[in-house]
Amino acid sequence: MLAKRIIPCLDVRDGRVVKGINFEGLRDAGSILEQARFYNNELADELVFLDISASLESRRTTLEEVLKVSGEIFIPLTVGGGINSVERAREVFLHGADKVSVNTAAVNDPELITRIAEKYGSQAVVVAIDIKKIGTEYIVHTHSGKNPVGLEALEWAQQVQELGAGEILLTSMDRDGTKEGYDNEILARVSTSVHIPVIASGGAGSLEHLYDGFTKGHADAALAASIFHFRQHSIREAKEYLHERGIAVRL
């Protein structure tokens, strides 16, 4: 049976792991290689590195870290942040990433999804969608959540699937870092309307939230940072909790 995936997300900047709340107020959460080793050893199903570096120079530092990690961690590795061309994606793949995550650049240039998918396969393209609830609508935002764009979440999700995305990483900015749980309403809507996997993100603060993301949100994978980085829960603990409640996980 296909397992539901638990994916720790490392927000990285200047070669370090950091974590903020609602995309702001960052604090240090350790070294990339150490965190990657740690998660690999405790049964993470994949790793996501989200590079939130401001400069090209510090992005370069992250790439070097990716290369180190991919030499000793044999689970899928996704790298996102600043991927705005096939050339940039290529560089990330050459440093050992298995997938790239595109966000702002995909909104500005939707064909980029297709170009990367044609060259590296759909399985290598994750489209990250950051959403904020405005009234009753879920509106897509870019630039780390700063800019609303005139796109509704469901419409954009279906569009990226058509363009060749292999997976969707759906982040609720309202919930990010709040530990209030995933926004299962929009998760379920998106997940049941596309045929590619949807990764839940933004808001996981307890093991029950992970469970809800899979059951109420119909997510295929759950991404979390805060609950794992500060060792509130281990991934193994999370998986045992889910397993006991009838969710298929890799243990």
Next chain:
Amino acid sequence: MLFIADYGAGNLRSVQKAFDFLGVRAMVSSDPCKLAGCSKVVLPGVGAFGQAIETLNRSGFSEAILEHVDKGGQLLGICLGMQLLLSDSEEMGAYRGLNLVPGRVLHFRSETDKIPQIGWNSVDQQKESVLFRGVADHAFFYFVHSFYCEPHSTDAIAATTWYAGKNFCSAIEKNGIFAVQFHPEKSSDAGLQVLKNFAEC
């Protein structure tokens, strides 16, 4: 020396890195002539069957691989590299494969399960095999695929996996021909063990 065939399909570095990690000397090359001196060949790959088999045929890799197997050399197909070993694929235009394992490559069909299958699924061992030595039955491996292999003869099937309403063939082992639908290089300790078993057999 182990030879990893580079015919332009996907990221082969990750396969090489896994062998590096295991201390197995492996060469990645796009030159089929270099395959001749190697006792083991790995045929990796992601992407489309049609394009891949055309490239294999045009580059001379098809011929070199058939000759390698003919001479008793061992072969490991990974993911698309597994599917290429079969007779034909129903992918657009019904392509002919290498026909090392008689059978067809079919597309998953499901109303309920997402296609492609992406993620960790359990691999149920069907016979005593070299590939799964030291690997627990039902261990999880990482899959990414829309097509699956259906060998004509069940005795080639080393393992099966449940997805989209069927137990599909997730590993083949027969007469020096090995193949896995999952990505061992992305399947953590269990995957590394499979690669080690192939390298040491």
